[in-house]
Amino acid sequence: MLKKGQVIKVISGFFDVKTKDNLVYRLRGSGSLRTKKLLPIVGDYVLFKEDLILCEIEKRNSYLIRPKVANVDQVVIVMSLSQPSFSYILLDKFLAIIQYQELDVIIVFTKMDLGDNKPYFDYLSQGFKCFLINNLLKNENFIDLKNELKNKLNVFTGQSGVGKTSLLNNLLNLNEKTNDISLALGRGKHTTRVVEIFELDDIKIIDTPGFGKFDLELTKSQLSTSFFDFKIWSKKCKFISCLHFKEEDCEVKRQYQNGSLLKTRYENYIKMLMEAKK
Ligand SMILES: Nc1nc2c(ncn2[C@@H]2O[C@H](COP(=O)(O)OP(=O)(O)OP(=O)(O)O)[C@@H](O)[C@H]2O)c(=O)[nH]1
Ligand SMILES: [Mg+2]
Ligand SMILES: [Zn+2]
Known part of the structure; x- marks a missing residue:
């Protein structure tokens, strides 16, 4: 059997x-x-x-290359507002690979006690599901976030030292190892070494080792369809295959110019487009 x-x-x-x-x-x-x-x-x-x-x-229903996991329903990008310092382009890269694979995504901004909250409000205004967290307050209200994680296989991703394992411990009442970041280098010490599923009641979370730099291996046209928040506007672009760059009559560019589209989001998109393969 x-x-x-x-x-x-x-x-x-x-x-x-x-x-x-x-x-x-x-x-x-x-x-x-x-x-x-x-x-x-x-x-x-x-x-x-x-x-x-x-x-x-x-x-497999889904397959994510980095971190390498199968059958996840939702990716939780964990970003710290400080220590390590917040990077808009890193978050936009994470978002692009996840949305390219059409997986649901949540952004958790940690260390709100240490950094400026602006990135949280920026991505909230772009329509992303965002949470602002202080992991040091163990009694913090994690209920809204828990509700978003229920009945799904969630995977945490993000740089080393942002507080993925700290968040896991808070959400699932665990005591997995965490470690101070190196203040001299401004980054984490790669404390988590293995990919592992943890669960409590109806919440399943995969904790993963942090990583920093990576290459986005998307073509230009793949990239242009991996920015879901551009979709409401791109329908009005003159060309169906508009890359929102040098094309005339581009609605995405118009929204950027009139300030409705988060400035860094469009500018990072253009940076990634320049680096992307044909
Ligand atoms: N001030 C503050 N510190 C935090 C917060 N969240 C995590 N930390 C601290 O940040 C350090 C790194 O946390 P970890 O949970 O080990 O980070 P990680 O993302 O799991 O790191 P890796 O396993 O290396 O990928 C620890 O010293 C935590 O106590 C927070 O919200 N505020
Ligand atoms: Mg960890
Ligand atoms: Zn366009």
Whole structure:
């Protein structure tokens, strides 16, 4: 008889798989998976036998490359307002890859006790789901955010040191390791090392190691359709395939010029467009 479960953690060749009845099995991959070069990742639904050999991976509903996870419903971008300092272009890059894959996205702005709240209001006005958090106040009201995470597989992403694990601990009453950032370098110490699913009641969260720089491997036309907040205007652009750059009669550019579109958002879009592949 085959059992079914979800990969919650991958550690040096072993896969921790949780079944519906909340039991965790430590499995090894079958030889045939290896020869087919099929590698189970966190979030995968898999089948295994009594001999604790993982023999099949079910078809993925979604697949995110960075962090590498399967079947997530929603991505939570965690950005600190300070320490490490807030970067508009980094957030716009994160948003572009996630919206390119058509996954739901939430932005959590942490360290509101340390930094200026302006970025929160900027993205709120662009129509994004935004939350302002101070992780040090353990009794803070996390209820609204929890409601957004319910009944979904959520993955946290963001730079090292922004407070992903601190937020996880607060939301799910855990005590996973966190660490001070290096004030000299202004960045985190890569405290979380593995990708892992945690759950409490009906909330499932994948915590991930932080990362900083990355390349956006989107073409120009892919990029232009990955800015969902431009969509209400791009319908009125003269050309269907408008890149909102040098084209005439572009509604997105008009909204930028009249100040309805967040300035940094459009300017970062143009920067990314210049770097994007044809
Ligand atoms: N002042 C303040 N400090 C915070 C807040 N959130 C997190 N921190 C601190 O920031 C540091 C880094 O937090 P972590 O939760 O380890 O960050 P992380 O994003 O998980 O980092 P990696 O695991 O390296 O990717 C810790 O010292 C936290 O106590 C906050 O809202 N305000
Ligand atoms: Mg962490
Ligand atoms: Zn346009």
